[in-house]
Amino acid sequence: MHRTKVKIVEEALDANNTIARANREDFDRHGVRVVNFMSAPGAGKTTLLERVAGDLPGVRVGVLEGDVQGSMDADRLASLHVPVTQLNTDPGFGGECHLDANMVRSAMHELPLDEIDLLVIENVGNLVCPAEFRVGEDVRVMVASVTEGEDKPLKYPLMFRTCDLVLINKLDLLPHLDVEVDRLLHNLDAVHPDVERLLVSARTGEGVDEWRTWLTELVASRSGAAV
Amino acid sequence: MHRTKVKIVEEALDANNTIARANREDFDRHGVRVVNFMSAPGAGKTTLLERVAGDLPGVRVGVLEGDVQGSMDADRLASLHVPVTQLNTDPGFGGECHLDANMVRSAMHELPLDEIDLLVIENVGNLVCPAEFRVGEDVRVMVASVTEGEDKPLKYPLMFRTCDLVLINKLDLLPHLDVEVDRLLHNLDAVHPDVERLLVSARTGEGVDEWRTWLTELVASRSGAAV
Numbered sequence: 001m002h003r004t005k006v007k008i009v010e011e012a013l014d015a016n017n018t019i020a021r022a023n024r025e026d027f028d029r030h031g032v033r034v035v036n037f038m039s040a041p042g043a044g045k046t047t048l049l050e051r052v053a054g055d056l057p058g059v060r061v062g063v064l065e066g067d068v069q070g071s072m073d074a075d076r077l078a079s080l081h082v083p084v085t086q087l088n089t090d091p092g093f094g095g096e097c098h099l100d101a102n103m104v105r106s107a108m109h110e111l112p113l114d115e116i117d118l119l120v121i122e123n124v125g126n127l128v129c130p131a132e133f134r135v136g137e138d139v140r141v142m143v144a145s146v147t148e149g150e151d152k153p154l155k156y157p158l159m160f161r162t163c164d165l166v167l168i169n170k171l172d173l174l175p176h177l178d179v180e181v182d183r184l185l186h187n188l189d190a191v192h193p194d195v196e197r198l199l200v201s202a203r204t205g206e207g208v209d210e211w212r213t214w215l216t217e218l219v220a221s222r223s224g225a226a227v
Numbered sequence: 228m229h230r231t232k233v234k235i236v237e238e239a240l241d242a243n244n245t246i247a248r249a250n251r252e253d254f255d256r257h258g259v260r261v262v263n264f265m266s267a268p269g270a271g272k273t274t275l276l277e278r279v280a281g282d283l284p285g286v287r288v289g290v291l292e293g294d295v296q297g298s299m300d301a302d303r304l305a306s307l308h309v310p311v312t313q314l315n316t317d318p319g320f321g322g323e324c325h326l327d328a329n330m331v332r333s334a335m336h337e338l339p340l341d342e343i344d345l346l347v348i349e350n351v352g353n354l355v356c357p358a359e360f361r362v363g364e365d366v367r368v369m370v371a372s373v374t375e376g377e378d379k380p381l382k383y384p385l386m387f388r389t390c391d392l393v394l395i396n397k398l399d400l401l402p403h404l405d406v407e408v409d410r411l412l413h414n415l416d417a418v419h420p421d422v423e424r425l426l427v428s429a430r431t432g433e434g435v436d437e438w439r440t441w442l443t444e445l446v447a448s449r450s451g452a453a454v
Contacts, residue, residue: 040267040268040269040352041267041354041375041379041382041383042267042372042374042375042376042379067382068355068382068383068384068385069381069382069383069384070381070382072378072381072382095355095359095385096355097324097353097355097356124355125267125354125382125383126324126353126354126355127268127352127353128295128322128323128324128351128353129324129356132322145269145374147269147372147374147397147400148268148269149269151299152268152269154296154297154299155268155294155295155296155297155299155352156268156295156296156352157295157296158295158322170374172403173374173400173403173404176399176400176403177400178430203405
Protein backbone atom coordinates (compact mmCIF):
# COMPACT_ATOMS: atom_id res chain seq x y z
CA MET A 1 0.00 0.00 0.00
CA HIS A 2 2.81 2.37 0.86
CA ARG A 3 4.60 1.92 -2.41
CA THR A 4 1.44 2.70 -4.33
CA LYS A 5 0.83 5.80 -2.29
CA VAL A 6 4.32 7.17 -2.89
CA LYS A 7 3.96 6.50 -6.60
CA ILE A 8 0.78 8.57 -6.75
CA VAL A 9 2.43 11.44 -4.94
CA GLU A 10 5.42 11.36 -7.28
CA GLU A 11 3.25 11.36 -10.37
CA ALA A 12 1.18 14.20 -8.95
CA LEU A 13 4.33 16.20 -8.21
CA ASP A 14 5.68 15.53 -11.69
CA ALA A 15 2.46 16.73 -13.34
CA ASN A 16 2.49 19.68 -10.98
CA ASN A 17 5.98 20.69 -12.09
CA THR A 18 4.95 20.52 -15.74
CA ILE A 19 2.01 22.85 -15.13
CA ALA A 20 4.11 25.12 -12.91
CA ARG A 21 6.56 25.60 -15.81
CA ALA A 22 3.67 26.52 -18.11
CA ASN A 23 2.41 29.04 -15.55
CA ARG A 24 5.89 30.49 -15.21
CA GLU A 25 6.18 30.92 -18.99
CA ASP A 26 2.87 32.80 -19.04
CA PHE A 27 3.97 35.06 -16.20
CA ASP A 28 7.34 35.68 -17.89
CA ARG A 29 5.69 36.51 -21.20
CA HIS A 30 3.72 39.25 -19.45
CA GLY A 31 6.76 40.45 -17.52
CA VAL A 32 5.10 39.66 -14.20
CA ARG A 33 7.21 38.68 -11.21
CA VAL A 34 5.51 36.13 -8.93
CA VAL A 35 5.88 35.53 -5.21
CA ASN A 36 4.57 32.36 -3.57
CA PHE A 37 3.72 33.68 -0.08
CA MET A 38 3.46 31.07 2.66
CA SER A 39 3.17 30.64 6.42
CA ALA A 40 1.33 28.87 9.23
CA PRO A 41 -2.23 30.08 9.92
CA GLY A 42 -2.30 33.51 11.53
CA ALA A 43 1.41 34.35 11.10
CA GLY A 44 0.51 37.67 9.45
CA LYS A 45 0.71 37.17 5.66
CA THR A 46 -2.34 39.30 4.87
CA THR A 47 -1.36 42.11 7.23
CA LEU A 48 2.16 42.19 5.77
CA LEU A 49 0.62 42.39 2.30
CA GLU A 50 -1.77 45.15 3.38
CA ARG A 51 1.25 47.09 4.61
CA VAL A 52 2.88 47.24 1.16
CA ALA A 53 0.49 46.19 -1.63
CA GLY A 54 -0.92 49.67 -2.32
CA ASP A 55 2.36 51.43 -1.72
CA LEU A 56 5.19 50.00 -3.83
CA PRO A 57 6.75 52.84 -5.82
CA GLY A 58 6.40 52.19 -9.54
CA VAL A 59 5.14 48.65 -9.02
CA ARG A 60 1.59 47.59 -9.83
CA VAL A 61 0.64 44.73 -7.51
CA GLY A 62 -1.96 42.00 -7.98
CA VAL A 63 -2.92 39.34 -5.43
CA LEU A 64 -4.14 35.79 -5.83
CA GLU A 65 -5.72 34.71 -2.54
CA GLY A 66 -5.74 31.02 -1.67
CA ASP A 67 -8.05 29.87 1.11
CA VAL A 68 -9.84 26.68 2.07
CA GLN A 69 -13.03 28.68 2.45
CA GLY A 70 -14.24 32.27 2.51
CA SER A 71 -12.90 35.51 1.05
CA MET A 72 -12.09 37.54 4.14
CA ASP A 73 -8.48 38.17 3.20
CA ALA A 74 -9.42 39.07 -0.38
CA ASP A 75 -11.99 41.54 0.98
CA ARG A 76 -9.35 43.13 3.21
CA LEU A 77 -6.92 43.52 0.32
CA ALA A 78 -9.50 44.78 -2.16
CA SER A 79 -9.96 47.85 0.03
CA LEU A 80 -6.40 48.81 -0.96
CA HIS A 81 -7.56 49.10 -4.59
CA VAL A 82 -5.25 46.39 -5.92
CA PRO A 83 -6.74 43.66 -8.10
CA VAL A 84 -7.47 40.57 -6.00
CA THR A 85 -8.51 37.15 -7.30
CA GLN A 86 -9.92 34.59 -4.87
CA LEU A 87 -9.15 30.90 -5.16
CA ASN A 88 -10.94 28.57 -2.74
CA THR A 89 -9.57 25.06 -2.39
CA ASP A 90 -12.78 23.74 -0.83
CA PRO A 91 -15.37 23.48 -3.63
CA GLY A 92 -14.02 21.33 -6.44
CA PHE A 93 -10.65 20.69 -4.88
CA GLY A 94 -11.85 18.80 -1.78
CA GLY A 95 -10.51 21.21 0.83
CA GLU A 96 -6.88 21.02 -0.17
CA CYS A 97 -4.36 22.26 2.39
CA HIS A 98 -2.19 23.95 -0.27
CA LEU A 99 -2.29 25.54 -3.68
CA ASP A 100 -0.88 23.59 -6.59
CA ALA A 101 0.08 24.63 -10.10
CA ASN A 102 -3.19 23.45 -11.63
CA MET A 103 -5.31 25.49 -9.23
CA VAL A 104 -3.27 28.59 -10.10
CA ARG A 105 -3.62 27.71 -13.78
CA SER A 106 -7.41 27.54 -13.38
CA ALA A 107 -7.31 31.17 -12.18
CA MET A 108 -4.92 32.34 -14.92
CA HIS A 109 -7.58 33.83 -17.19
CA GLU A 110 -8.92 35.88 -14.25
CA LEU A 111 -5.56 37.50 -13.54
CA PRO A 112 -4.98 40.98 -15.04
CA LEU A 113 -1.44 40.09 -16.13
CA ASP A 114 -1.12 43.06 -18.50
CA GLU A 115 -1.93 45.48 -15.72
CA ILE A 116 0.43 44.30 -13.01
CA ASP A 117 4.19 43.95 -12.44
CA LEU A 118 4.08 41.77 -9.36
CA LEU A 119 1.69 38.95 -8.46
CA VAL A 120 1.65 37.80 -4.87
CA ILE A 121 0.06 34.38 -4.44
CA GLU A 122 -1.06 34.05 -0.82
CA ASN A 123 -1.05 30.32 -0.14
CA VAL A 124 -3.19 28.38 2.36
CA GLY A 125 -1.90 28.73 5.92
CA ASN A 126 0.15 25.56 6.41
CA LEU A 127 3.85 24.83 7.00
CA VAL A 128 3.90 21.41 5.34
CA CYS A 129 2.33 20.79 1.93
CA PRO A 130 2.53 24.23 0.28
CA ALA A 131 6.33 23.78 0.28
CA GLU A 132 5.98 20.67 -1.91
CA PHE A 133 4.09 22.29 -4.78
CA ARG A 134 5.63 24.87 -7.11
CA VAL A 135 2.91 27.03 -8.67
CA GLY A 136 5.03 28.93 -11.23
CA GLU A 137 6.60 31.44 -8.84
CA ASP A 138 9.92 33.27 -9.23
CA VAL A 139 10.53 33.32 -5.49
CA ARG A 140 9.13 31.93 -2.29
CA VAL A 141 8.64 34.15 0.72
CA MET A 142 7.54 32.78 4.07
CA VAL A 143 6.40 34.41 7.27
CA ALA A 144 7.37 32.92 10.63
CA SER A 145 5.79 34.55 13.67
CA VAL A 146 7.93 34.67 16.81
CA THR A 147 4.82 33.53 18.72
CA GLU A 148 5.18 30.10 17.07
CA GLY A 149 8.40 29.44 19.00
CA GLU A 150 12.06 28.94 18.20
CA ASP A 151 11.88 25.35 17.01
CA LYS A 152 9.73 25.61 13.87
CA PRO A 153 12.61 25.56 11.29
CA LEU A 154 13.69 22.21 12.74
CA LYS A 155 10.14 20.79 12.77
CA TYR A 156 9.08 21.97 9.29
CA PRO A 157 12.44 22.02 7.49
CA LEU A 158 11.22 21.76 3.88
CA MET A 159 9.28 25.03 4.11
CA PHE A 160 12.20 26.92 5.63
CA ARG A 161 14.71 25.27 3.28
CA THR A 162 12.93 26.06 0.01
CA CYS A 163 12.16 29.74 0.55
CA ASP A 164 14.15 32.75 -0.65
CA LEU A 165 13.16 35.16 2.09
CA VAL A 166 11.95 34.63 5.65
CA LEU A 167 9.97 37.41 7.32
CA ILE A 168 10.27 36.99 11.09
CA ASN A 169 7.06 38.72 12.16
CA LYS A 170 5.35 39.98 15.34
CA LEU A 171 8.65 41.27 16.70
CA ASP A 172 6.68 43.66 18.93
CA LEU A 173 5.51 40.67 21.00
CA LEU A 174 9.03 39.48 21.90
CA PRO A 175 9.09 41.22 25.32
CA HIS A 176 6.01 39.19 26.28
CA LEU A 177 7.24 35.78 25.09
CA ASP A 178 9.69 33.15 26.32
CA VAL A 179 11.27 33.15 22.87
CA GLU A 180 14.78 34.24 21.90
CA VAL A 181 14.98 35.46 18.36
CA ASP A 182 18.69 34.54 18.21
CA ARG A 183 17.81 30.93 18.85
CA LEU A 184 15.13 31.05 16.16
CA LEU A 185 17.68 32.46 13.68
CA HIS A 186 20.20 29.82 14.74
CA ASN A 187 17.64 27.10 13.95
CA LEU A 188 16.86 28.81 10.66
CA ASP A 189 20.55 28.79 9.70
CA ALA A 190 20.74 25.11 10.65
CA VAL A 191 18.24 24.17 7.92
CA HIS A 192 18.87 27.02 5.44
CA PRO A 193 22.23 28.72 6.05
CA ASP A 194 22.36 32.43 5.19
CA VAL A 195 18.87 32.58 3.69
CA GLU A 196 17.73 36.20 3.50
CA ARG A 197 15.65 37.24 6.47
CA LEU A 198 13.96 40.42 7.66
CA LEU A 199 12.86 41.12 11.23
CA VAL A 200 9.49 42.81 11.01
CA SER A 201 6.36 43.79 12.88
CA ALA A 202 3.28 44.24 10.72
CA ARG A 203 1.66 45.88 13.75
CA THR A 204 4.25 48.61 14.49
CA GLY A 205 5.67 48.89 10.97
CA GLU A 206 9.19 47.86 12.04
CA GLY A 207 11.06 46.40 9.06
CA VAL A 208 8.22 47.13 6.64
CA ASP A 209 10.38 49.59 4.63
CA GLU A 210 12.93 46.82 4.09
CA TRP A 211 10.16 44.43 3.02
CA ARG A 212 8.90 47.06 0.56
CA THR A 213 12.45 47.55 -0.80
CA TRP A 214 12.94 43.80 -1.17
CA LEU A 215 9.81 43.51 -3.34
CA THR A 216 10.66 46.61 -5.39
CA GLU A 217 14.14 45.23 -6.14
CA LEU A 218 12.65 41.87 -7.05
CA VAL A 219 10.55 43.52 -9.74
CA ALA A 220 13.44 45.76 -10.89
CA SER A 221 15.62 42.68 -11.38
CA ARG A 222 13.37 41.01 -13.93
CA SER A 223 15.18 40.48 -17.20
CA GLY A 224 12.36 39.75 -19.64
CA ALA A 225 10.63 42.71 -21.29
CA ALA A 226 6.90 42.97 -20.84
CA VAL A 227 4.78 42.22 -23.90
CA MET B 228 -8.23 14.35 -13.53
CA HIS B 229 -10.29 15.89 -10.78
CA ARG B 230 -12.75 13.07 -10.60
CA THR B 231 -9.95 10.57 -10.27
CA LYS B 232 -8.34 12.59 -7.53
CA VAL B 233 -11.54 12.84 -5.48
CA LYS B 234 -12.07 9.13 -5.87
CA ILE B 235 -8.64 8.36 -4.45
CA VAL B 236 -9.26 10.61 -1.48
CA GLU B 237 -12.61 8.98 -0.77
CA GLU B 238 -11.15 5.49 -0.91
CA ALA B 239 -8.28 6.56 1.33
CA LEU B 240 -10.73 8.08 3.84
CA ASP B 241 -12.85 4.94 3.76
CA ALA B 242 -9.85 2.71 4.47
CA ASN B 243 -8.79 5.17 7.13
CA ASN B 244 -12.14 4.88 8.92
CA THR B 245 -11.90 1.09 8.90
CA ILE B 246 -8.48 1.18 10.52
CA ALA B 247 -9.56 3.93 12.95
CA ARG B 248 -12.36 1.65 14.17
CA ALA B 249 -9.87 -1.16 14.71
CA ASN B 250 -7.63 1.20 16.68
CA ARG B 251 -10.57 2.33 18.78
CA GLU B 252 -11.50 -1.27 19.59
CA ASP B 253 -7.95 -1.93 20.77
CA PHE B 254 -7.96 1.19 22.93
CA ASP B 255 -11.39 0.30 24.37
CA ARG B 256 -10.27 -3.25 25.17
CA HIS B 257 -7.47 -1.82 27.28
CA GLY B 258 -9.75 0.77 28.87
CA VAL B 259 -7.68 3.62 27.47
CA ARG B 260 -9.32 6.95 26.63
CA VAL B 261 -7.79 8.66 23.61
CA VAL B 262 -7.52 12.35 22.74
CA ASN B 263 -6.62 13.51 19.21
CA PHE B 264 -4.84 16.78 20.01
CA MET B 265 -4.60 19.26 17.15
CA SER B 266 -3.68 22.87 16.31
CA ALA B 267 -1.74 25.11 13.97
CA PRO B 268 2.07 25.10 14.37
CA GLY B 269 3.17 26.83 17.55
CA ALA B 270 -0.27 27.24 19.15
CA GLY B 271 0.96 25.61 22.34
CA LYS B 272 -0.08 21.93 22.26
CA THR B 273 3.14 20.63 23.81
CA THR B 274 3.27 23.28 26.53
CA LEU B 275 -0.37 22.61 27.45
CA LEU B 276 0.46 18.92 27.67
CA GLU B 277 3.54 19.59 29.78
CA ARG B 278 1.31 21.54 32.16
CA VAL B 279 -0.89 18.54 32.95
CA ALA B 280 0.60 15.24 31.73
CA GLY B 281 2.56 14.45 34.89
CA ASP B 282 -0.07 15.84 37.22
CA LEU B 283 -3.50 14.31 36.59
CA PRO B 284 -4.78 12.83 39.88
CA GLY B 285 -5.31 9.08 39.51
CA VAL B 286 -4.78 9.14 35.75
CA ARG B 287 -1.77 7.55 34.07
CA VAL B 288 -1.01 9.45 30.87
CA GLY B 289 0.81 8.31 27.75
CA VAL B 290 1.66 10.44 24.74
CA LEU B 291 2.00 9.61 21.05
CA GLU B 292 3.92 12.44 19.39
CA GLY B 293 3.34 13.08 15.70
CA ASP B 294 5.88 15.25 13.87
CA VAL B 295 7.08 15.62 10.31
CA GLN B 296 10.63 15.41 11.59
CA GLY B 297 12.56 15.42 14.85
CA SER B 298 11.69 14.44 18.41
CA MET B 299 11.94 17.75 20.26
CA ASP B 300 8.43 17.62 21.69
CA ALA B 301 8.84 13.98 22.71
CA ASP B 302 12.09 14.87 24.48
CA ARG B 303 10.34 17.70 26.34
CA LEU B 304 7.51 15.42 27.47
CA ALA B 305 9.76 12.51 28.42
CA SER B 306 11.29 14.71 31.12
CA LEU B 307 7.89 14.56 32.86
CA HIS B 308 8.34 10.79 33.25
CA VAL B 309 5.31 9.86 31.20
CA PRO B 310 5.70 7.26 28.44
CA VAL B 311 6.15 8.99 25.08
CA THR B 312 6.18 7.31 21.66
CA GLN B 313 7.46 9.27 18.66
CA LEU B 314 5.88 8.94 15.23
CA ASN B 315 7.58 10.81 12.37
CA THR B 316 5.60 11.27 9.18
CA ASP B 317 8.70 12.02 7.12
CA PRO B 318 10.55 8.72 6.64
CA GLY B 319 8.24 6.14 5.09
CA PHE B 320 5.20 8.40 4.98
CA GLY B 321 6.57 11.05 2.60
CA GLY B 322 6.33 14.01 4.93
CA GLU B 323 2.60 13.80 5.56
CA CYS B 324 0.95 16.89 7.05
CA HIS B 325 -1.29 14.85 9.36
CA LEU B 326 -1.53 11.58 11.23
CA ASP B 327 -3.85 8.93 9.87
CA ALA B 328 -5.26 5.76 11.41
CA ASN B 329 -2.69 3.52 9.76
CA MET B 330 0.24 5.53 11.12
CA VAL B 331 -1.23 5.27 14.61
CA ARG B 332 -1.80 1.54 14.04
CA SER B 333 1.86 1.13 13.09
CA ALA B 334 2.78 2.52 16.52
CA MET B 335 0.21 0.42 18.41
CA HIS B 336 2.64 -2.30 19.54
CA GLU B 337 4.92 0.39 20.99
CA LEU B 338 2.20 1.89 23.18
CA PRO B 339 2.08 0.74 26.83
CA LEU B 340 -1.71 0.38 26.77
CA ASP B 341 -1.84 -1.71 29.95
CA GLU B 342 0.00 0.95 31.88
CA ILE B 343 -1.99 4.04 30.96
CA ASP B 344 -5.54 5.37 31.31
CA LEU B 345 -5.30 8.25 28.84
CA LEU B 346 -3.44 8.45 25.55
CA VAL B 347 -2.93 11.90 24.07
CA ILE B 348 -2.05 11.78 20.38
CA GLU B 349 -0.33 15.07 19.51
CA ASN B 350 -1.01 15.54 15.80
CA VAL B 351 1.13 17.40 13.25
CA GLY B 352 0.68 21.19 13.50
CA ASN B 353 -1.87 21.94 10.77
CA LEU B 354 -5.45 23.27 10.74
CA VAL B 355 -6.57 21.48 7.57
CA CYS B 356 -5.87 17.79 6.97
CA PRO B 357 -5.64 16.40 10.52
CA ALA B 358 -9.37 17.18 10.82
CA GLU B 359 -10.14 14.80 7.93
CA PHE B 360 -8.56 11.69 9.42
CA ARG B 361 -9.92 9.88 12.45
CA VAL B 362 -7.18 7.90 14.18
CA GLY B 363 -9.31 5.96 16.69
CA GLU B 364 -9.80 8.75 19.23
CA ASP B 365 -12.66 9.17 21.71
CA VAL B 366 -12.52 12.96 21.52
CA ARG B 367 -10.82 15.71 19.58
CA VAL B 368 -9.29 18.65 21.36
CA MET B 369 -7.86 21.61 19.48
CA VAL B 370 -5.79 24.57 20.56
CA ALA B 371 -6.37 27.98 18.98
CA SER B 372 -3.91 30.68 19.95
CA VAL B 373 -5.31 34.21 20.20
CA THR B 374 -2.20 35.37 18.29
CA GLU B 375 -3.60 33.65 15.18
CA GLY B 376 -6.44 36.17 14.99
CA GLU B 377 -10.21 36.16 15.30
CA ASP B 378 -11.04 34.75 11.87
CA LYS B 379 -9.56 31.25 12.02
CA PRO B 380 -12.82 29.35 12.77
CA LEU B 381 -14.29 30.82 9.57
CA LYS B 382 -11.19 30.02 7.47
CA TYR B 383 -10.60 26.47 8.76
CA PRO B 384 -14.17 25.43 9.65
CA LEU B 385 -13.78 21.63 9.47
CA MET B 386 -11.18 21.62 12.26
CA PHE B 387 -13.27 23.82 14.55
CA ARG B 388 -16.49 21.98 13.66
CA THR B 389 -15.26 18.45 14.40
CA CYS B 390 -13.64 19.00 17.78
CA ASP B 391 -15.13 18.40 21.21
CA LEU B 392 -13.13 21.00 23.12
CA VAL B 393 -11.37 24.18 22.01
CA LEU B 394 -8.56 25.52 24.18
CA ILE B 395 -8.18 29.26 23.47
CA ASN B 396 -4.53 29.70 24.42
CA LYS B 397 -1.99 32.51 25.03
CA LEU B 398 -4.59 34.59 26.79
CA ASP B 399 -1.77 36.47 28.52
CA LEU B 400 -0.88 38.11 25.19
CA LEU B 401 -4.33 39.68 24.64
CA PRO B 402 -3.32 43.11 26.01
CA HIS B 403 -0.62 43.27 23.33
CA LEU B 404 -2.76 42.19 20.36
CA ASP B 405 -5.42 43.80 18.16
CA VAL B 406 -7.61 40.78 18.82
CA GLU B 407 -10.92 40.63 20.67
CA VAL B 408 -11.57 37.26 22.24
CA ASP B 409 -15.34 37.86 22.10
CA ARG B 410 -15.16 38.11 18.32
CA LEU B 411 -13.09 34.92 18.16
CA LEU B 412 -15.72 33.14 20.28
CA HIS B 413 -18.49 34.58 18.11
CA ASN B 414 -16.79 33.10 15.02
CA LEU B 415 -16.32 29.81 16.85
CA ASP B 416 -20.05 29.67 17.65
CA ALA B 417 -20.82 30.45 14.00
CA VAL B 418 -19.17 27.19 12.86
CA HIS B 419 -19.66 25.06 16.00
CA PRO B 420 -22.40 26.47 18.27
CA ASP B 421 -21.89 25.85 21.99
CA VAL B 422 -18.82 23.64 21.58
CA GLU B 423 -17.01 23.39 24.90
CA ARG B 424 -14.20 25.93 25.21
CA LEU B 425 -11.66 26.88 27.87
CA LEU B 426 -9.75 30.15 28.00
CA VAL B 427 -6.20 29.31 29.01
CA SER B 428 -2.64 30.51 29.17
CA ALA B 429 -0.03 27.78 29.19
CA ARG B 430 2.48 30.46 30.20
CA THR B 431 0.73 31.90 33.27
CA GLY B 432 -1.26 28.80 34.18
CA GLU B 433 -4.63 30.52 33.77
CA GLY B 434 -7.33 27.94 33.02
CA VAL B 435 -4.94 25.01 33.40
CA ASP B 436 -6.85 23.64 36.41
CA GLU B 437 -10.00 23.52 34.26
CA TRP B 438 -8.08 21.74 31.48
CA ARG B 439 -6.83 19.20 34.04
CA THR B 440 -10.37 18.68 35.35
CA TRP B 441 -11.72 18.21 31.82
CA LEU B 442 -9.22 15.42 31.12
CA THR B 443 -9.77 13.77 34.51
CA GLU B 444 -13.53 13.70 33.93
CA LEU B 445 -13.02 12.32 30.43
CA VAL B 446 -11.17 9.34 31.89
CA ALA B 447 -13.68 8.95 34.76
CA SER B 448 -16.53 8.76 32.23
CA ARG B 449 -15.23 5.70 30.41
CA SER B 450 -17.71 2.89 30.59
CA GLY B 451 -15.62 -0.14 29.60
CA ALA B 452 -13.65 -1.91 32.32
CA ALA B 453 -9.91 -2.21 31.80
CA VAL B 454 -8.59 -5.69 30.97
